[in-house]
Amino acid sequence: MTAVQNAGPTADDLAYIRFRAPDLEKMRVFLEDFGFKVMPGETEDGVPALFSRGKGGAPVIHIVEQGDPTFLGIGFKMASMESLKALSEYDGASEICEILAPGGGYRVRFEDPNGYAIDGVYGYIERAQAPPFVRQPMNTMAARLRRNSPIRLPRDKPVPVNRIGHCVLNVRSFRGSEAWFKERFGLLTSEEFYVDDKSQVVGGFLRCNRGDIPTDHHTVALVQSQQTGINHVAFEVDDWDSVMLGHDYLGSKGYKSYWGVGKHILGSQIFDYWEDPYGNVHEHFTDGDVFDESHVPTLESVDNLLGVQWGPLPPDKDL
Ligand SMILES: [Fe+2]
Numbered sequence: 001m002t003a004v005q006n007a008g009p010t011a012d013d014l015a016y017i018r019f020r021a022p023d024l025e026k027m028r029v030f031l032e033d034f035g036f037k038v039m040p041g042e043t044e045d046g047v048p049a050l051f052s053r054g055k056g057g058a059p060v061i062h063i064v065e066q067g068d069p070t071f072l073g074i075g076f077k078m079a080s081m082e083s084l085k086a087l088s089e090y091d092g093a094s095e096i097c098e099i100l101a102p103g104g105g106y107r108v109r110f111e112d113p114n115g116y117a118i119d120g121v122y123g124y125i126e127r128a129q130a131p132p133f134v135r136q137p138m139n140t141m142a143a144r145l146r147r148n149s150p151i152r153l154p155r156d157k158p159v160p161v162n163r164i165g166h167c168v169l170n171v172r173s174f175r176g177s178e179a180w181f182k183e184r185f186g187l188l189t190s191e192e193f194y195v196d197d198k199s200q201v202v203g204g205f206l207r208c209n210r211g212d213i214p215t216d217h218h219t220v221a222l223v224q225s226q227q228t229g230i231n232h233v234a235f236e237v238d239d240w241d242s243v244m245l246g247h248d249y250l251g252s253k254g255y256k257s258y259w260g261v262g263k264h265i266l267g268s269q270i271f272d273y274w275e276d277p278y279g280n281v282h283e284h285f286t287d288g289d290v291f292d293e294s295h296v297p298t299l300e301s302v303d304n305l306l307g308v309q310w311g312p313l314p315p316d317k318d319l
């Protein structure tokens with residue numbers, strides 16, 4: 001395995017996202033319908049909260065604290081305790097503190113240039129994972145691999161999410177935030193995108209650097225915008241059937257579809273976006289690209305960001 005060359009701290013993945021919402025019961029119902037296992041609890045300050053996980057090993061991937069509705073921040077899973085300690089040396093870092101939430105571990109917290117709380121965490125206890133779901137092969141014109149084995153899918157119940165995949169943040173300055181995140185978390189650029197002219201770069205997809213271990217096409221995407229906030233957060237489901245089953249199920253429950261089902265150009269994911277009761281966009285995705293450190297960044301038109309390989313075009317809203 002190639003050693004990661006970053007001189008500074010390095011993140012391996014996204015760990016969790018944090019929101020605040022006034023009605024935790026309303027959020028609990030949405031989160032369970034979306035496919036989370038929800039655990040009621042309270043924050044370190046004694047505020048009622050929901051801690052949610054997926055089928056994967058991470059003990060918590062989604063946190064909602066009771067209060068006025070807002071996006072609070074995200075946490076990165078650091079590559080090592082040394083990385084967490086290196087992170088704590090940066091200006092503005094909190095002391096390393098113990099996490100008093102399911103899984104435990106240690107945390108460093110920053111306020112980033114947009115006012116988001118950005119955490120680095122390490123040392124939480126992973127859960128034993130269920131065996132990976134193995135999809136039966138598809139019968140195609142090239143090969144009839146599934147024989148004497150009809151498919152019967154479980155309808156009318158939530159589709160479990162596995163893990164948190166990525167989030168997209170609206171930021172005041174793309175270059176400013178790009179430097180801030182890369183310095184602290186060792187992120188690499190997968191693609192940048194421009195509007196009108198190649199000199200007008202307005203955002204980019206950033207991924208973790210795990211050397212020759214492939215990682216998601218993006219862990220964080222940054223989009224320069226007049227209005228800061230969360231654009232969306234994404235959770236990986238098992239496969240295409242899961243995306244479609246989740247789409248039908250969430251629709252049957254009356255939730256508001258934001259965009260999908262479709263297939264992105266940049267990242268190649270099959271995606272399906274839904275709004276939670278407070279308008280925060282949560283995505284189910286599957287079949288995304290994975291890159292190792294050898295991938296060379298490209299510069300893409302924003303048309304490729306917003307376009308699809310199939311499926312509907314995005315709603316007419318600012319990025
Ligand atoms: Fe996404």
